[in-house]
Amino acid sequence: MxxxxxxxxxxxxxxxxxxxxxxxxxxxxxxxxxxxxxxxxxxxxxxxxxxxxxxxxxxxxxxxxxxxxxxxxxxxxxxxxxxxxxxxxxxxxxxxxxxxxxxxxxxxxxxxxxxxxxxxxxxxxxxxxxxxxxxxxxxxxxxxxxxxxxxxxxxxxxxxxxxxxxxxxxxxxxxxxxxxxxxxxxxxxxxxxxxxxxxxxxxxxxxxxxxxxxxxxxxxxxxxxxxxxxxxxxxxxxxxxxxxxxxxxxxxxxxxxxxxxxxxxxSQASVQQTAATSAPQSSIPLLSDYPKGRIVGRVVYPEVPSSGAEFSEIFVMLYPATKELTTWFSNPVAVKKQGCLVPRDYLPDGFPRFGDSDTDGSFTINDVLVGTYHLCAVYTWNTKRQNRDSKREAIAVVPNIKVQAGTDAKLTVRE
Structure with a gap:
């Protein structure tokens, strides 16, 4: 056997x-x-x-x-x-x-x-x-x-x-x-x-x-x-x-x-199962800049990780969500995926990013980032609308992630 x-x-x-x-x-x-x-x-x-x-x-x-x-x-x-x-x-x-x-x-x-x-x-x-x-x-x-x-x-x-x-x-x-x-x-x-x-x-x-x-x-x-x-x-x-x-x-x-x-x-059913059995809970709102102010009709609830070492496990949950959001837009060209960390006062209309993202969409967390942040996955791509180039982004966010000293985690947006 x-x-x-x-x-x-x-x-x-x-x-x-x-x-x-x-x-x-x-x-x-x-x-x-x-x-x-x-x-x-x-x-x-x-x-x-x-x-x-x-x-x-x-x-x-x-x-x-x-x-x-x-x-x-x-x-x-x-x-x-x-x-x-x-x-x-x-x-x-x-x-x-x-x-x-x-x-x-x-x-x-x-x-x-x-x-x-x-x-x-x-x-x-x-x-x-x-x-x-x-x-x-x-x-x-x-x-x-x-x-x-x-x-x-x-x-x-x-x-x-x-x-x-x-x-x-x-x-x-x-x-x-x-x-x-x-x-x-x-x-x-x-x-x-x-x-x-x-x-x-x-x-x-x-x-x-x-x-x-x-x-x-x-x-x-x-x-x-x-x-x-x-x-x-x-x-x-x-x-x-x-x-x-x-x-x-x-x-x-x-x-x-x-x-x-x-x-x-x-993926979606398993995340929902985690929602039913996990505590504490924190929602992942799925946001997009187009149409303005529109929110995707579902919210996923993961457990809040206690350390940066757990980032890589929760980060891959974001891929299906961001992929789903890209279907809102027609004629996608040159899609680029990247990861980002944003501070607690995250605002969808403009957020600072910490650290440089590698070409494969991954980056390393280190002790400089000790604190509490939101973790997000961002899709950036170009579309042609009315014969004009337009840059679009879709964002999925996990709020209130705690990064502890001494952790070193590699985050990757997976295909």
Missing amino acids: CKVTTIALTVSLLLGLSWSASIAGPESQPTSRSFVAEYPDVVNQRHAAYRRAFMEERYVELFAEGLSQSIKLPSPLYIRLEECQQPNAYYAPGPPKIVMCYELFDSFERAFADVPGGERGRVVMGSWLFVFFHELGHALVDQLHIPITGREEDAVDRFSTVLLTKVGEDGTDAALSGAYYFWLSSAKNKDPFSYWLNSVAGTPAHNFADENALNEQRFYNILCWVYGQHPDRYAWVVKNGTLPMARAQRCSHESLRMMKNWEILI
């Missing part, structure tokens, strides 16, 4: 770093574990072997530990491996738990029976990974109150694919294993086009009524999203006709859009 362990650690790291480190809020070390692994006793001897292997490898514990460092939930979420009497995996809200059934492994083994032995283990575990992150998506939607329009099942398929494709080739292979499992679970033969032509009339009505998309649709969706992330590496799926060209042409844009959407949803 060494590759799977690597994926587990990498995905947990991605949740904490790639998505602006804001999932855990300003404090990256929750006081209690948000995720807990559990292995109830089993009766079936084959399932006992699965259970023993998972416990020896500490596979689920690695997920639980990594996710607990990255995500702060209102109550512990239990990850349970257990017998269910049927192939299944599900999230249950109260008490919150993700259940991964051992019978699902049996289903994977049957579906991939024709795959050579060494390769079979890889695709079985890859399919398990895809399903696990699918259920994790359900858990985060519920626990963080993430707004989803459309079918939630489709949204968390996207979530699982996004996470796995960000890991690298091993993660992408896991996503493709999940897609392959969906195809094998329903296809009467392995030729997508002949099956499609003959399947609709014989499809049971309950398949159309199910909350999930048809397995064939899930197969093509995942294939499209993987291809969209790595079109050169997976060009063969288009060349051999598995993924129709009409869909393939839209996959890069589709996968990029869904990745950015999930980043924004997770």
